[in-house]
Amino acid sequence: MAQTQMALDSLDFDATVALATKVAPHVDILEIGTPCIKHNGIKLLQTLRAKFPNNKILVDLKTMDAGFYEAEPFYKAGADICTVLGTSDIGTIKGVIDVANKYGKKAQIDLINVADKKARTQEVAKLGAHIIGVHTGLDQQAAGQTPFGDLALVAGLNLGLEISVAGGVKAATTAQVRDAGATIIVAGAAIYGAADPAAAAAEITAIAHGGSTGGLFGWIKKLFS
Numbered sequence: 575m576a577q578t579q580m581a582l583d584s585l586d587f588d589a590t591v592a593l594a595t596k597v598a599p600h601v602d603i604l605e606i607g608t609p610c611i612k613h614n615g616i617k618l619l620q621t622l623r624a625k626f627p628n629n630k631i632l633v634d635l636k637t638m639d640a641g642f643y644e645a646e647p648f649y650k651a652g653a654d655i656c657t658v659l660g661t662s663d664i665g666t667i668k669g670v671i672d673v674a675n676k677y678g679k680k681a682q683i684d685l686i687n688v689a690d691k692k693a694r695t696q697e698v699a700k701l702g703a704h705i706i707g708v709h710t711g712l713d714q715q716a717a718g719q720t721p722f723g724d725l726a727l728v729a730g731l732n733l734g735l736e737i738s739v740a741g742g743v744k745a746a747t748t749a750q751v752r753d754a755g756a757t758i759i760v761a762g763a764a765i766y767g768a769a770d771p772a773a774a775a776a777e778i779t780a781i782a783h784g785g786s787t788g789g790l791f792g793w794i795k796k797l798f799s
């Protein structure tokens with residue numbers, strides 16, 4: 575069983591709220607993606623927090639410096655999880671973990687572009703990191719990379735951390751990611767690029783929550799394929 579997270583990666587405020595409205599009932603976590611939060615700022619978080627009390631919200635800050643100072647307003651405004659780059663200084667990572675703990679929330683350390691993922695994961699686990707993010711970014715995906723090898727490495731460390739996996743995950747790969755040890759499965763393009771984003775989200779969540787084919791939706795899809 576893994577939770578699902580929908581990455582909202584549009585720059586448009588109203589389009590983001592409209593997409594979240596369609597998808598929120600079908601996912602566990604709404605993610606405000608990095609380009610989206612940079613473009614729209616904390617007002618978008620406040621709007622989503624008020625509209626979707628039943629979803630957790632991750633703000634993909636990808637903080638690189640001033641961890642405590644940068645993340646605190648977002649936790650105060652209702653973020654459940656904020657991200658900090660694993661490539662940043664250990665003091666920056668500690669700052670985000672500390673401020674998450676201050677508000678009873680979680681910090682996610684994003685391994686994107688980290689050279690020694692094993693060493694950094696062990697280091698941040700000792701610091702008290704809540705979630706480790708195995709992440710193949712959009713530009714790395716465009717170059718043909720996937721998150722599966724890194725997921726195997728991180729899951730194999732058995733550190734008791736929550737493991738989030740992002741990078742081109744879709745319905746066809748959700749069971750593989752879930753079974754390889756992900757506790758949070760992130761999907762962006764597979765949902766917002768689908769003809770019916772709500773149905774795509776529901777299918778991925780059904781698999782992440784334990785189904786092998788996505789339940790009724792998967793069965794109907796199989797029937798007509």
Ligand SMILES: O=C([C@H](O)CO)[C@H](O)[C@H](O)COP(=O)(O)O
Nearest residue numbers: 581607608740741742761762763
């Ligand atoms: O985090 C992301 C990216 O770095 C831009 O902020 C994406 O939201 C994440 O990769 C999930 O999107 P997909 O790869 O399209 O599933």
